[in-house]
Amino acid sequence: MREVCICAAHAVTGLGPDLESLWRGVMAGESAIRPLTRFATGRYLTGNASWIEGLETKNGRSGIFALLDQLLDGFGPVPANAALITASTKGCVDTMELLQAGLPGNPAEIPMENLLHHLSARFGLTSPGININAACASSTIAVARAASQIAAGRSEAVVVVCMDLVSEFVFSGFSALQALSAEVCRPFDRNRNGLTLGEGGAALLLMSREQAVRKGLPVLGIVAGWGAANDATHITAPARDGCGLIQSVRQALKRADIEPEQVAAISAHGTATVYNDQMELTAFRTLFGERCIPMHSIKGAIGHTLGAAGGIEIALGLKCLESGQLPPTVGMLEPEESGEGFLSRSAQPINGHYFLSTNSGFGGVNAALILRREEM
């Protein structure tokens, strides 16, 4: 198996137009969650989300293109031989909303293949692209797929683009499911009461070590391991025993050829729903015992960005490994009892080389990715 390097990472979130602003914001304990103005929220559980200025539909065109412009204007060149993998749950859902309301819009935007063609043309790529839809674990699985392709020698480079919008479509759905917090979400808090939605995107360039050296590109981190599993329990609720997440992490540990003791920090999914967060704590206690590994969730800072969540968290994970610090869990006031020692309202030091990032989602999906710090 070949070594898989991440050579470029970028993110656009409610905290700012790049990875640096995200890093500074979460380290300072800031949150981009605020009242939404994009659509009326009076009939929903909340009016709050983490949103980005300028992503409204314009002239019948989806706001996802404005998001991609913001994201890719700050992203370096991509080798022509790179494969393209995207991650999005709902793509141009706002175009569908326009059409349903009888407003002008292009129906051809709706199939995800349209976004793939758009991105291929923008990057100047010739190979076919695929979009991964695995609910809120989409981008974690997309990065895992990219790493697998490179490790197996099927690709020299893969660019992964992750994206999702705050739309009334999704907002109303989570509200109908009673899953939205009426305030600002509080991941892993013992009084947490639901998630807050967010929007954003991430772009990651993965390469074989050989190509990274040939191109003279920096290595921000190594994708050491990955895993994915279905808990086969419920469509919208996680398995209480965390069996799918446990299986995913064990696969990732095996692929990385490391022991649980070598994991130095965790970026958890941490949506702030009662059942998700408890499931994760159960899974991590099963995996890591009583050892207190620094763990955090960024959902209180940038909301739950759905199919983009894993990509943004992996990009942030690279910053964590570089700096040796794990940001605080923004929004958490009093940690869930079983999370005490894992979680903090302050930044925590990372003492080790391996960083675990996990996500779970509807349809029973779970995914885990292990990053390794590049040796200096």
Place this chain on the structure above:
Amino acid sequence: MNAHICGIGWVTGAGFGWGKQGGDCSFSDLPLPHLTRKDVFPEPNQRFGRMSDYTKLGLAAITFTLRDADLETWVEKRPIGVVASTRLGCLATDLEYHRTVLLNGGGLASPNLFAYTLANCFLGDAAIQFGLTGSSVAINETDVDGLGAIKMALEDLAMGEADTMLAGICDLDVPDAFVDSISLRPGALFLALTTAPPSIPGGYGTVSLTEDGGLIHNGIKTNSLTGLVLAVLAGRTAVQPTQHNTTLDSPE
């Protein structure tokens, strides 16, 4: 690495079935059949009636595939993965759900429909129904050969992510509002692929990836899902008499 095809099942406008049952699989422009629980499961199934049409379609094709591969019944959950390629995913459900959002300022949005507004939702139902704990993803692709999911499943098998994978396609008819801008032949079809050689003679042959990303079935390059399915089912016809005679000659 060669993977053995141990099952095939489908639902198209021309009908539904699975390999060992006989019959052919052909994608057509005919509307898809309205699937009932009895078409898919011989026993009562409390969840099937509540599922979206997209989920029923995908779950039915997966059920037929597992039945064909003698993997339908289970006692313990199994690490079988699924990759499903789709062009429109759950768009029909999205439209149906969104009509509930447009009523009363969103106050009457349907939580039950919303749960089915992800392209991977039917894979979750399949996982629950059949205890499948491998990775389950829906994909959209730019290639038009329809082979993307099968290639991805073969990659997973080669990487040791699973020993058995289901791979195929799933799309409903194009919703009326989109027929002028999108065209496809609706239906669902899955293959069961495994690294283990079949324990009895027969089966549907082997598939493997070429170095340039192509697909080979029984040593012959295939360029489309339609071509692969034809070859797979033609192979079935060739081996059926042998299997039949073996059964007749059996002391049982």
